[in-house]
C-alpha cells in the first residue's frame with residue numbers, strides 16, 4: 057500500500073496546475089459565455105502531451121499511465137470544467153478505444169494526429185431514444201462490399217461540432233441485441249456525416265455539444281473496432297475507464313468549489329472578523345474538504361487498478377464516479393452558500409462551478425445508472 | 437375553509453392566477469430567461485388585474501386581502517416563472533411597507549402609483565449595505581442586489597444609519613443609478629441589479645418607522661411561496677416527462693429510483709406549501725417563528741426539487757430546452773440572495789431559546 061504519487065506523476069500534476077492557472081483561468085469565464093470551443097488552448101496543451109496521455113510514444117503519445125491522466129483531468133477541471141471534459145473525451149473516449157480495440161493500422165493512422173491535437177475526437181453512443189438504455193439506439197451499419205453504410209443520428213455529443221474522428225456505435229444486426237452491435241472509427245470527412253443541432257447547455261457550455269447525423273455514411277470495413285458483434289462489451293470496457301476521468305473531473309470541480317470558498321471566506325469580513333472564523337462556515341469547509349479527499353482516493357483507486365492490469369473494475373470506477381459526482385454537486389452548492397449574495401453573480405467563478413457540477417450526475421451514466429451497475433456487481 | 441386554511445375565494449384566486457401565469461408567461465419564459473429580459477407587457481396586465489396591492493386597503497386601490505392570498509398568487513406565478521413571481525412579491529412588499537410604515541407626505545400617491553404598476557425595488561436586509569452620514573441627512577453607496585430594480589420608480593433600501601438598521605424609501609429618479617446584472621445564476625427575469633446611490637439627501641421622512649420585523653416576515657413568506665412554486669413547477673415538468681420518456685422498453689416512471697425522485701418533488705412541494713400557508717396565516721399575529729421556519733425549509737426544498745427535475749430529465753434536463761435547469765438555478769438564487777439557512781437557523785434557535 058502506497059499513497060504517494062511517483063515523481064513523474066507529481067511533475068505532471070505541477071505542470072498541469074501551472075498551465076491551468078496561467079492559460080485557463082480567464083479563458084474559463086470567456087468560453088462559458090461565448091460557448092466557443094477552446095481550440096487555441098488545446099493547441100498549447102498538445103506539446104505538453106495532454107492530448108495523448110496514455111497513447112504510447114510509438115504512436116506519438118506521451119506514454120503515461122492512467123493515474124497521471126486522472127490527475128491531469130482533475131487539475132484542468134479545477135480551473136475549467138469545459139476544457140476538463142474535452143480533454144477527458146479526447147484521451148479516454150476517443151483515443152483509448154482505438155488504442156485498446158483498434159488494429160495496428162488504425163492506431164498508426166489516427167493516434168499520432170489525435171495525440172498531437174491536430175484531430176479532435178468524440179464518442180457517439182447516445183441517441184434520442186437511447187440514453188441510460190445504451191443498447192436502445194437505432195443507428196445501423198450495413199456491410200456493402202468493402203464498406204459499412206451507417207444510418208442514424210446521435211445526440212448530446214461532446215466535442216461534436218469540432219470532431220474530426222468519431223467513435224460511433226451502430227447495430228450490424230439488431231436482431232442479435234447485445235451481440236449485434238459494433239463500433240466504428242468514422243472520419244468527419246467520410247461521405248454522409250453532418251453536424252445537427254448545437255445544444256445550449258446550463259454548464260460546460262464550451263464543449264461543442266451537438267447532434268451528429270449519419271446519412272448513408274460510407275465507412276471502410278477496416279475501421280471496425282474490436283471483435284465483430286462485441287460492440288456492447290467494448291462500450292462497457294470503455295466506460296470502465298472513462299468513468300475514472302469523469303470522476304476525476306468531478307473531483308476537480310469539487311476542489312475548485314473548495315478553493316473559491318476558502319479564498320472568499322478568508323477575505324470576506326463580517327462583524328470585524330473574516331467569515332472563515334465562524335463555526336458554521338468552518339463546518340461547511342470541513343465537510344467539503346473531507347468528502348473531496350475521499351472522492352479523490354476512490355477515483356485514483358480505479359486508475360491504479362487500470363494501471364495494475366485489472367481486466368475489469370466496473371464496481372470501483374462506478375463507485376468513484378457516483379460518489380465524486382454527488383459530492384461535486386454538494387460542494388458547489390456549499391461554495392455558493394459561503395459566498396452569500398455575491399456567489400450567484402459571475403463576478404466569482406463559483407456561479408459557473410455550480411452550473412457545471414450538475415452535469416456530473418447525468419453524463420457517463422446517470423447516478424441512478426451507476427447505482428444499478430454497483431448493485432449488480434455487489435449482488436453477483 | 438379546508439385543511440390548508442383556504443376558503444373558496446382563495447381557491448378561485450388560485451385558479452385565476454394559475455390561468456394567468458400559463459397564458460401570459462409560459463410561452464416566453466425560457467427565452468426571457470436566456471436574455472435576462474423582464475416581462476414588461478405582462479407586468480402591465482398584472483397591474484390591471486390588481487396583483488400589486490393584495491394586502492392594501494381599498495382606499496389606495498388595494499384588494500384588502502390576507503397574506504395567504506398573496507402567498508397563493510406568488511406561488512402560482514412562480515410555477516411558471518419564479519423570476520416574475522419574485523418581482524411581483526417585491527412590488528407587494530414595497531407597497532405594503534410604504535403604506536404601513538412610510539412617513540412621506542405623498543405616501544398615498546406613491547402607494548397608488550405602485551398599485552398601478554410603477555415599480556418599486558427592494559434591496560434586502562441580507563445584502564444591502566448602504567450607509568448614512570452621521571447626522572442622517574445623506575445616504576450613499578452601492579447597494580447589494582435589488583430585485584425588481586429595472587426601470588423602477590421607487591426603492592426600499594436597507595441601510596445602517598447611526599445606531600439604527602432600517603429600511604429607507606428612495607425615489608430612484610434622484611441620484612440613483614441602476615446597473616442591471618447580466619451575469620447571475622438565476623432569477624434572470626426579476627430585474628435584478630445594483631443601485632449606485634450618489635450622495636442622496638434624506639430626512640426623517642425617508643425612514644420607515646420601526647416595523648418590528650414585519651417587512652422581513654412578509655418577505656420570508658413570499659420567498660417561501662416562490663420556493664413552493666419552484667417545487668410545483670419542477671413537478672409539472674418532471675411528471676409528464678417521466679411518463680413519456682421510454683428507456684429499457686418502459687416509461688422511466690416505472691423505475692423505482694425515478695419514482696423516488698418524483699415522490700421527493702411532491703413531498704417537498706407539500707411541505708413547503710404547508711409551511712408557507714402556516715406562516716401566512718399567522719402573519720397578522722406577528723408570529724416570529726413561522727416565517728423563518730418556512731423560509732429555511734422551503735428554500736432548501738426548492739433546491740432539491742430543481743435538482744430532481746433536472747435529474748429526472750437526464751441530459752435533456754441539462755439543456756435550455758426545458759425549464760428544469762431554470763428552476764435549478766432560480767432555487768439557488770433564492771438560497772444565495774437572502775440570509776443563508778445557517779444564519780436563519782441561528783436566528784430561529786435564538787428566537788426559541790430567548
Ligand SMILES: Cc1cc2nc3c(=O)[nH]c(=O)nc-3n(C[C@H](O)[C@H](O)[C@H](O)COP(=O)(O)OP(=O)(O)OC[C@H]3O[C@@H](n4cnc5c(N)ncnc54)[C@H](O)[C@@H]3O)c2cc1C
Pocket residue numbers: 145178179180181182186187188189211212213214215257260265415418419420421422423424425428681683684688691692693694747748749750751752754
Ligand atoms: C452535456 C452532455 C454531454 C454528453 N456527452 C456525450 C457524449 O460525448 N457521447 C455520448 O454518447 N453521450 C453523451 N451524453 C449523453 C449522456 O450520456 C446521457 O444524457 C445520459 O446517459 C442520460 O441519458 P438520457 O439523457 O437519455 O436520460 P434518460 O436515460 O432518459 O434518463 C432520464 C432519467 O431516468 C433515469 N433512469 C433511466 N433508466 C433508469 C433505470 N433503469 N432505473 C432507474 N432510473 C433510470 C435516469 O437516471 C434519469 O434520471 C452527454 C449528455 C450531456 C447532457
